[in-house]
């Protein structure tokens with residue numbers, strides 16, 4: 001295990017003079033904090049004996065029913081028996097990997113992939129094989145080819161890990177036309193799909209695309225989270241899995257944490273039954289759309305030519321491609337000196353590639369801060385380009 005690039009950055013990026021486009025934290029201040037505070041006080045006064053007690057390892061039954069209601073907004077039909085409540089979806093990722101992966105097994109994952117998933121895969125010594133994406137998400141033909149190649153090498157693939165909607169970090173969404181095809185490819189190969197969908201309800205345009213789990217009950221383990229739709233600090237997420245996998249998940253969760261926190265679960269349960277949570281998700285969606293727009297406008301207005309970026313239709317992230325030859329990791333100290341932070345692309349690849357990219361997150365800073373952050377970043381990229389023009393020939397001559 002090694003420190004993730006993001007964690008190492010947090011200390012620096014949280015200094016007040018720095019505009020952080022790194023992070024990835026939701027804007028929890030948009031919650032009605034007074035109302036939530038009153039609700040929590042009432043919860044402890046009236047149900048403290050349950051909220052402060054151990055509970056079942058699979059999670060609170062009423063909460064699992066409510067989770068099924070939340071998932072139905074995206075067209076996922078699931079039974080509360082199939083749901084396992086976890087400590088954030090991060091714990092679900094850890095447990096799934098622990099259950100399935102032996103050292104040296106292959107996990108297929110998009111290129112790039114969510115850094116926390118890569119961390120879990122590394123902790124269990126999985127070998128990640130990346131599958132390319134384009135603006136429409138994972139490329140089914142590339143997935144097929146990767147399965148063929150790895151199988152021909154005699155290696156075992158345990159699952160495909162994918163974030164089909166509003167990808168972290170790539171900011172792209174798997175096109176409707178590709179969703180059935182990805183499932184077909186995996187089904188043909190007998191490959192389990194781990195569908196990670198924490199941003200599904202945070203789409204900016206029209207109705208969200210149906211998750212893979214809405215199209216098939218078998219062959220997909222679905223991961224959800226309240227981190228972005230309610231509050232990340234509660235650490236409540238879940239997995240929906242076929243019975244055999246669910247049983248193993250419950251056993252693995254029991255050995256890790258006995259049970260998820262009753263206090264957090266009952267807080268979510270109470271929030272979903274007494275607060276206007278659908279309207280609150282709409283508020284989040286509008287807030288993030290405004291911030292996405294601020295970022296895209298600033299990038300268009302200020303980034304030097306040679307840069308390119310994705311246009312997210314939801315979620316928190318823009319994936320920036322830097323001009324040829326600029327290394328995002330090497331540039332970071334100069335960016336921090338110019339009071340802007342981002343996450344270099346290398347954090348999102350198991351093989352250390354991705355240096356030509358950066359992840360920019362717009363969920364936490366205000367629109368004005370976003371514009372200022374992009375202005376500073378554009379200045380840093382400009383300076384890199386100038387440096388290369390002036391010293392490039394010298395550097396090349398001297399190796």
Ligand code: PMP
Pocket residue numbers: 024087088089090091114116163168196198224225226227232235236237
């Ligand atoms: N998956 C993805 C794609 C994420 O972006 C995150 C949070 N950054 C997680 C899982 C973990 O979320 P949590 O543990 O807070 O539910």
